[in-house]
Amino acid sequence: MNTDQALNAAADWWHAVLAGFVRSGAPAVPPAVLAGIVAVAIALSIPRATWRWFGLYVTFVHELGHAFAALMTGRYIHGLTIGLDHSGQLASTGRRGFGATWSGFWGYPAPAVVGAALVWSVSAGWAGAAMSIGALVLLVALVFLRNFTGILVALASAAVAQALVMLAGPVAVSYAVLALGVALGVGSVRDFFKVAAVHTSRRSQLASSDAWILSRSTGLPAALWLTGFALVIAVCAAFSAWLLWGMLGG
Numbered sequence: 001m002n003t004d005q006a007l008n009a010a011a012d013w014w015h016a017v018l019a020g021f022v023r024s025g026a027p028a029v030p031p032a033v034l035a036g037i038v039a040v041a042i043a044l045s046i047p048r049a050t051w052r053w054f055g056l057y058v059t060f061v062h063e064l065g066h067a068f069a070a071l072m073t074g075r076y077i078h079g080l081t082i083g084l085d086h087s088g089q090l091a092s093t094g095r096r097g098f099g100a101t102w103s104g105f106w107g108y109p110a111p112a113v114v115g116a117a118l119v120w121s122v123s124a125g126w127a128g129a130a131m132s133i134g135a136l137v138l139l140v141a142l143v144f145l146r147n148f149t150g151i152l153v154a155l156a157s158a159a160v161a162q163a164l165v166m167l168a169g170p171v172a173v174s175y176a177v178l179a180l181g182v183a184l185g186v187g188s189v190r191d192f193f194k195v196a197a198v199h200t201s202r203r204s205q206l207a208s209s210d211a212w213i214l215s216r217s218t219g220l221p222a223a224l225w226l227t228g229f230a231l232v233i234a235v236c237a238a239f240s241a242w243l244l245w246g247m248l249g250g
Contacts, residue, residue, distance in 0.1 A: 016166045020132030020173075023125045027174050028249025037175060038244075041182035045190060055086045056153045058111050058187035063088040064141060065110020066103050073099030079146035082153055087208065091146075096217075104214045105225070108195060109232035112188035116236035116243075118181030123243045127174040128165075135161035178244075185240055188233050196226060 029037070044054040063080050067090055070077060075094030082088045092103060106113075121130035138158035145151045164176055198205045199212070199222060206212045211225035 013162065013166060017132045017135060020128030020165060022128065024128065024170050024174075026123050026125045027171065027247065029175075029178070029244075029247045030249055033175070034178075034244065034248060037179045038182055040179045041186055044179075044183045045186035051187075051190070054183065055187065055191075056082060056084070056149070057157055058184065058191060059086045059088045060141075060150070060153050060157065061111045061114055061184060062107045062191070063090050064137075065106040065113070066090040067092070067141075067144065068110075069106035070094070070099065070103035073102050075099050075103060077144050080141070080144045080150060081147040082145075082150035083147075084149055101214060101218055104210055104217070105228065107210050108188065108192055108229045109236070110188075111184040111191070112233040112236035115181040115184030115188065116240045118177050118184070119240045119243050122174050122178050122181070123247055127177040128170060130177050131161060131164055131173050135165050181240065182244075185233075185237055189237065192226075192229055192233055195229070199223075199226065 044050050045058075059082050063082065067077050067080060070090070070092040073094065075092045078091040078093065080088070080090050090103075094100070118130055121127050135158065138154055138161055142151065142154050142158075145154055164173055168176065195209050195211060198209045209222070211222040211229070214220070214225045215222040
């Protein structure tokens with residue numbers, strides 16, 4: 001590919017990204033289609049075979065939740081890593097106290113919040129904008145990644161997002177965003193039960209729990225932080241369900 005072709009391809013991509021910010025009408029999703037979308041989301045998030053791979057994306061969103069919360073309070077991001085075992089770590093520095101606590105909290109709830117935001121974007125006619133923003137965020141996130149697995153997850157996710165931005169029509173984008181939003185919500189619930197189990201039956205893994213880390217740094221019981229995670233996830237799930245019900249069409 002010569003320079004002119006590369007520039008033309010970049011221009012086409014940028015125009016496709018900008019085109020996503022044109023608001024469309026909220027779709028009326030037939031019950032059978034909605035059932036299919038939910039089935040796809042569950043198929044991504046529940047079976048071990050698919051969760052092995054989709055769970056890496058959920059972990060990526062989890063760590064981006066930490067990163068965004070850290071940036072909100074003026075902390076500096078030094079790197080982000082993701083492991084094939086669905087582990088993740090964010091390295092950030094800044095003042096201790098509220099900033100560190102705020103950043104530490106917004107890991108497990110992040111996929112549920114993003115999932116609810118994606119479902120809302122479809123209901124409000126902004127599915128294209130959600131996909132365009134997601135495509136850009138995934139590319140920017142590459143700057144913070146510090147291991148091969150994390151980079152692969154980001155590149156694969158970005159490639160899917162870019163392909164949808166470039167090639168899919170509005171209806172297909174809406175359905176894809178809905179499926180991703182529901183899948184992130186289901187994945188968030190699955191991860192919550194996983195971290196809750198660490199505090200009950202797998203206590204040898206406590207050091208990996210955000211709730212345990214928050215408890216150590218604040219002096220507040222881990223159960224309080226787990227309850228906070230659960231409340232945010234439950235609110236997002238209820239909000240998403242309400243939006244999905246409102247989108248049902250004939």
